[in-house]
Amino acid sequence: MTFDTLYFDIGRMDRLSYRETFVHRLDPRAKVIATILFLFTVISFPKYEIVALAPFFLYPVLLLTVGEIPVRFIIKKMIVVSPFAVFIGIFNPILDTRTAAVIFGVSLSAGWISFLSILLKFALTISAALLLIATTSFPGVCHALRRLGFPALFVSQLLFLYRYLFVLMEEAMRIVRAREMRSFGSRGTGMKVFVRLIGILFLRTMDRAERIYYAMLSRGFHGDIPSLKRSRIAFRDLAFMAITIAFLAVFRFLPITEGIGRVA
Amino acid sequence: MSHHIVEFKNVFFRYPDGTEALKGVNFRITHGESVGVVGANGAGKSTLLQHMNGYLMPTSGTVTIGDLTLTGKTKREFRKKVGIVFQNPDDQLFMPTVFDDVAFGPLNLGMDEASVRERVRKALGMVNSLDLQDKPPHHLSSGQKSAVAIASVMAMEPDILAMDEPAANLDPRSRRSLISLLKTFKHSKIIASHDLDLILDVCERCIVIGGGAVVADGPSAEILSNKAFLEENNLELPLSFQGRS
Amino acid sequence: MHMADALLSPAVGTTLWVGTVAVGGYASKKLKERIDDRMIPLMGVLGAFIFAAQMINITIPGTGSSGHLGGGMILAIILGPHAAFLVMASVLTVQALFFADGGLLALGCNIWNLGFYPCFLVYPLIYKPLIGDSHNSGRIIAVSLLSAIAALQLGAFSVVMETLLSGKSELPFGAFVLLMQPIHLAIGVIEGFVTAGVINYVLSARPELLESIAASRSHGAEISLRKVMITFVVLAVITGGALSWFASTHPDGLEWSIEKVTGKGELQEAEHGIARVLKGIQKKTAFLPGYNFKPEGNDPKKAETAPARPGIEVGTSVSGIVGAVIVLGMIVLIGVGIRSFRGRDA
Ligand SMILES: Nc1ncnc2c1ncn2[C@@H]1O[C@H](COP(=O)(O)OP(=O)(O)O)[C@@H](O)[C@H]1O
Numbered sequence: 001m002t003f004d005t006l007y008f009d010i011g012r013m014d015r016l017s018y019r020e021t022f023v024h025r026l027d028p029r030a031k032v033i034a035t036i037l038f039l040f041t042v043i044s045f046p047k048y049e050i051v052a053l054a055p056f057f058l059y060p061v062l063l064l065t066v067g068e069i070p071v072r073f074i075i076k077k078m079i080v081v082s083p084f085a086v087f088i089g090i091f092n093p094i095l096d097t098r099t100a101a102v103i104f105g106v107s108l109s110a111g112w113i114s115f116l117s118i119l120l121k122f123a124l125t126i127s128a129a130l131l132l133i134a135t136t137s138f139p140g141v142c143h144a145l146r147r148l149g150f151p152a153l154f155v156s157q158l159l160f161l162y163r164y165l166f167v168l169m170e171e172a173m174r175i176v177r178a179r180e181m182r183s184f185g186s187r188g189t190g191m192k193v194f195v196r197l198i199g200i201l202f203l204r205t206m207d208r209a210e211r212i213y214y215a216m217l218s219r220g221f222h223g224d225i226p227s228l229k230r231s232r233i234a235f236r237d238l239a240f241m242a243i244t245i246a247f248l249a250v251f252r253f254l255p256i257t258e259g260i261g262r263v264a
Numbered sequence: 265m266s267h268h269i270v271e272f273k274n275v276f277f278r279y280p281d282g283t284e285a286l287k288g289v290n291f292r293i294t295h296g297e298s299v300g301v302v303g304a305n306g307a308g309k310s311t312l313l314q315h316m317n318g319y320l321m322p323t324s325g326t327v328t329i330g331d332l333t334l335t336g337k338t339k340r341e342f343r344k345k346v347g348i349v350f351q352n353p354d355d356q357l358f359m360p361t362v363f364d365d366v367a368f369g370p371l372n373l374g375m376d377e378a379s380v381r382e383r384v385r386k387a388l389g390m391v392n393s394l395d396l397q398d399k400p401p402h403h404l405s406s407g408q409k410s411a412v413a414i415a416s417v418m419a420m421e422p423d424i425l426a427m428d429e430p431a432a433n434l435d436p437r438s439r440r441s442l443i444s445l446l447k448t449f450k451h452s453k454i455i456a457s458h459d460l461d462l463i464l465d466v467c468e469r470c471i472v473i474g475g476g477a478v479v480a481d482g483p484s485a486e487i488l489s490n491k492a493f494l495e496e497n498n499l500e501l502p503l504s505f506q507g508r509s
Numbered sequence: 510m511h512m513a514d515a516l517l518s519p520a521v522g523t524t525l526w527v528g529t530v531a532v533g534g535y536a537s538k539k540l541k542e543r544i545d546d547r548m549i550p551l552m553g554v555l556g557a558f559i560f561a562a563q564m565i566n567i568t569i570p571g572t573g574s575s576g577h578l579g580g581g582m583i584l585a586i587i588l589g590p591h592a593a594f595l596v597m598a599s600v601l602t603v604q605a606l607f608f609a610d611g612g613l614l615a616l617g618c619n620i621w622n623l624g625f626y627p628c629f630l631v632y633p634l635i636y637k638p639l640i641g642d643s644h645n646s647g648r649i650i651a652v653s654l655l656s657a658i659a660a661l662q663l664g665a666f667s668v669v670m671e672t673l674l675s676g677k678s679e680l681p682f683g684a685f686v687l688l689m690q691p692i693h694l695a696i697g698v699i700e701g702f703v704t705a706g707v708i709n710y711v712l713s714a715r716p717e718l719l720e721s722i723a724a725s726r727s728h729g730a731e732i733s734l735r736k737v738m739i740t741f742v743v744l745a746v747i748t749g750g751a752l753s754w755f756a757s758t759h760p761d762g763l764e765w766s767i768e769k770v771t772g773k774g775e776l777q778e779a780e781h782g783i784a785r786v787l788k789g790i791q792k793k794t795a796f797l798p799g800y801n802f803k804p805e806g807n808d809p810k811k812a813e814t815a816p817a818r819p820g821i822e823v824g825t826s827v828s829g830i831v832g833a834v835i836v837l838g839m840i841v842l843i844g845v846g847i848r849s850f851r852g853r854d855a
Pocket residue numbers: 279280281283284285303304305306307308309310311312
């Protein structure tokens with residue numbers, strides 16, 4: 001992806017996370033915990049499981065729709081990060097050709113089943129991760145981490161990272177644009193130019209860090225980044241957690257999907 | 265109200281690389297005054313302002329506020345009295361949301377939650393930005409950013425407000441609203457800028473810096489209408505005077 | 510290359526997360542003991558810098574493909590190991606959240622692979638001792654190259670191990686290693702050149718800068734070689750212990766599939782020359798001898814010999830597929846329903 005697409009992409013994601021929907025208003029801690037449980041449940045299925053994974057798509061679909069997140073945007077982002085899982089997974093059908101099932105006269109090899117399983121798990125885990133940040137502002141996630149016991153120091157600098165991400169991406173974009181304007185053909189993208197660009201960006205970053213530190217001092221900073229607790233776990237958060245856990249447990253341990261298929 | 269008097273006495277400052285940025289600066293600002301510090305780029309305005317709360321310490325000479333003299337030990341006291349709004353609001357707004365940013369100072373003063381919230385509300389109200397409080401700074405326009413940057417300093421309730429190029433990144437409309445906002449503040453104000461129209465509008469008094477020293481000090485209307493003098497110091501007549509001359 | 514959730518088993522994911530959290534907690538504690546106030550904003554802003562720098566592409570000479578900065582080594586050199594590890598963890602966290610690069614369970618692996626090795630192994634064991642106090646640009650290039658290559662080789666090898674131990678992929682160890690290590694040699698070379706280039710550039714443009722950071726980074730909290738070694742051994746023992754515990758309680762988490770790949774002569778020999786050649790190496794490098802690379806109890810190979818009961822063992826049957834299709838259909842309907850309901854709302 002080019003710099004601009006990445007930049008607009010992350011900006012769009014960020015803006016989605018500040019929407020006001022039911023999902024967005026849930027306490028970040030509830031969403032973080034639910035996401036982790038969801039991920040664990042999904043990857044705990046054995047290698048050849050595909051059928052039992054189907055019901056789990058309900059979770060991302062509900063977050064997508066209730067959270068009013070554009071489906072296509074999320075799918076596009078999933079495809080962008082898919083190469084590694086696909087690349088590793090595609091060896092399964094090549095290497096594992098034993099016939100595992102005959103579905104309506106078409107024989108399916110074990111390798112294809114395990115590959116399909118990887119793809120389904122990929123779709124589920126990646127969409128859950130993307131939807132967490134699309135429905136929870138990054139500062140919200142950070143505060144959740146802090147209150148779930150992550151070190152204050154780590155969380156503070158993570159918040160700084162987020163705050164200056166956009167500022168520095170813009171700065172980098174300006175530097176890159178300047179390179180593009182001044183370079184003709186390939187000369188502008190060689191190692192030397194590249195290193196200089198990063199070097200300049202680094203120096204500017206250091207100067208900025210210094211100015212930020214001064215601004216902090218001028219407002220009484222003396223080592224701690226204070227913050228007011230804002231979110232309180234409400235009934236709806238507990239309900240959300242309870243329903244999620246029940247849903248995960250039921251579909252993890254009971255062969256409901258296959259049952260539906262038998263009845264049908 | 266002697267404790268709000270700011271005084272620079274024969275202040276010299278040399279940067280570590282040897283640049284002599286201030287070469288004997290003298291002035292005195294009394295309570296409630298609104299003073300513009302003007303001068304061409306590199307004249308030493310920012311350097312001067314950074315002495316007001318001890319980021320930089322005079323190489324020689326003294327800076328005092330009331331009966332407090334700036335030293336390594338009194339830095340923190342100075343920082344409570346003088347609120348500086350920096351040139352680039354992105355450097356000033358370092359917290360992830362507007363609320364957190366404005367609350368940063370009051371929380372550092374050790375205030376309790378209710379008073380912090382009250383301070384934040386008051387400060388944001390002062391710059392008409394209450395509705396921005398849950399936004400992250402990078403979602404704001406540059407005009408909004410500069411308003412919030414002012415609020416984050418005002419929330420500390422400083423005695424003196426110092427600003428470095430407050431209108432540098434603003435479009436004309438945001439600049440207008442900044443000017444009318446500044447006019448409503450009853451604080452002592454020190455505004456460094458090469459935007460002479462802004463100074464003329466907001467400050468009754470004006471100090472011209474050239475080559476690291478004060479070259480003129482007097483009523484803004486008088487100094488800023490002296491074309492020959494301004495040009496001598498690489499400055500131009502404010503637009504509002506240009507039509508008339 | 511980032512590890513992905515879909516390739517992980519819970520056991521491996523958890524183990525790496527535990528390791529990462531332990532190291533992160535240790536680094537935070539170390540830093541907090543004697544941190545300079547200015548380090549917190551500096552760390553955050555440098556994290557944002559790495560993130561922004563990663564978005565600038567470089568064309569790799571002669572290949573036409575492009576690469577970018579990883580950042581682990583450069584951070585370790587500038588900030589020292591403790592702060593660098595936390596910053597790298599933050600950069601990867603933001604990537605995992607905003608780009609879903611890897612995923613959240615694999616994040617533990619990724620922080621380990623891309624943060625632990627450069628900061629806590631390569632920096633103290635290779636970079637620091639070899640570079641000393643030298644500012645010689647040639648030396649910086651040589652040592653950075655060596656360090657970056659070492660860090661990336663370790664990281665790539667970890668990806669292989671994490672994938673194999675998770676048992677979701679059929680790739681045999683040898684072939685996987687042959688795939689990953691050379692790619693990361695190339696990536697490591699680029700990383701080394703860029704790291705050295707930036708350090709040299711900063712040293713020539715603003716020589717005082719790196720020293721002033723070095724002065725404010727937790728005064729003198731450099732790590733000693735001995736401590737690193739001891740910690741590493743302890744971690745290795747814990748990791749090994751945790752893994753074998755998981756392996757004994759959850760056999761399917763470690764189901765190896767080498768035997769069934771190589772055991773069958775029919776398997777397109779032409780296509781899998783490498784895999785076959787490497788089979789030998791694998792047997793010799795029996796790195797977890799207890800497991801013997803043998804398929805565990807619920808061996809899907811049985812399906813082959815018993816085609817009459819197609820795929821019960823692998824959990825797939827006609828009714829299962831039908832059920833899955835029905836369930837997915839219902840979910841889509843629910844989604845569309847909510848969407849159109851909301852649409853009318855607005
Ligand atoms: N950090 C610094 N190190 C060395 N010289 C500096 C530094 N900052 C400013 N200067 C120099 O000090 C002089 C005054 O700069 P400054 O106060 O920023 O001017 P102004 O704000 O009026 O444009 C200039 O010559 C400038 O180059």
